[in-house]
Amino acid sequence: MRIPGSIALITGSARRVGRALALQLAAMGAKVAIHYRRSEREARDTLDGVRESGAEAELFQADLTLADERDALIEGVLARFGGLDILVNNASAFGAAALDQTTPKDWDEQVDTNAKAPFFLARRAGHLMVDAGRGKIINIADTAGESIWPAYLPYSVSKAALLGVTRGLAKSLAPRVQVNAVAPGPVQFPEYYTEEQKRTAIERTLLKRPGSPEDVARAVVFLIENDYVTGETLHVDGGRHLL
Numbered sequence: 001m002r003i004p005g006s007i008a009l010i011t012g013s014a015r016r017v018g019r020a021l022a023l024q025l026a027a028m029g030a031k032v033a034i035h036y037r038r039s040e041r042e043a044r045d046t047l048d049g050v051r052e053s054g055a056e057a058e059l060f061q062a063d064l065t066l067a068d069e070r071d072a073l074i075e076g077v078l079a080r081f082g083g084l085d086i087l088v089n090n091a092s093a094f095g096a097a098a099l100d101q102t103t104p105k106d107w108d109e110q111v112d113t114n115a116k117a118p119f120f121l122a123r124r125a126g127h128l129m130v131d132a133g134r135g136k137i138i139n140i141a142d143t144a145g146e147s148i149w150p151a152y153l154p155y156s157v158s159k160a161a162l163l164g165v166t167r168g169l170a171k172s173l174a175p176r177v178q179v180n181a182v183a184p185g186p187v188q189f190p191e192y193y194t195e196e197q198k199r200t201a202i203e204r205t206l207l208k209r210p211g212s213p214e215d216v217a218r219a220v221v222f223l224i225e226n227d228y229v230t231g232e233t234l235h236v237d238g239g240r241h242l243l
């Protein structure tokens, strides 16, 4: 698939990694649907950045844990751009919760945001893509989905489910639509991380340094442009998954 002229929806793209994805795809000539939930000010800033590169872009607000808001998001993108070629499921709920600390609320929030929402967004988008004869779906997962971090149980389980969703949708939407995952390592620390938490995360990589949101963006571009890869998980984690 060629990126110039394609229509891309990136969830959670007001800030941080999602913003880098939106800017990268816009710089390569995609029309970009910027989705946000609460970060309206940052979303407007990202919209300005995207439009500076000359790309067509629009903002869409939705809480992706709500079915009607998910549906309205896809319908809004179709109404504005007339199609959808690329869906990047990037929005995510992240938080620490070990076995005995996990509440039903933690579970629902993280599993609904990180696995259920991508599944239902991808199903709707995938049907549109199959009808159009082509499409790419990329799920932003986490190495936690493979190694399962006990201090982040619902998050890890939600990302494990997302990896399963990736393979299941790759099978279900083949041959016209390719579905892949990118599993980042530490590419942008949460704002509240202490220096010690940052050092620990870096120490747990083979490359002994953090990556960047742009590293993730380059992996997404690769998966969009390569039509013979599906059901794959591309680690962008400095080798963390091997440790």
Ligand SMILES: NC(=O)c1ccc[n+]([C@@H]2O[C@H](COP(=O)([O-])OP(=O)(O)OC[C@H]3O[C@@H](n4cnc5c(N)ncnc54)[C@H](OP(=O)(O)O)[C@@H]3O)[C@@H](O)[C@H]2O)c1
Pocket (backbone or CB within 6 Å): 011, 012, 013, 014, 015, 016, 017, 018, 035, 036, 037, 038, 039, 040, 062, 063, 064, 065, 089, 090, 091, 092, 093, 094, 113, 140, 141, 142, 143, 183, 184, 185, 186, 187, 188, 189, 190
């Ligand atoms: N940052 C890293 O180093 C790292 C490492 C491994 C994996 N990842 C993965 O890479 C992706 C991007 O990472 P990130 O750190 O940039 O993510 P993030 O800042 O934790 O979250 C991205 C966005 O998700 C949106 N979001 C959360 N709950 C939502 C909901 N219920 N409905 C709609 N949107 C919701 C938020 O939008 P609003 O702010 O608008 O509310 C938030 O800005 C995530 O999937 C993450 O799991 C990141």
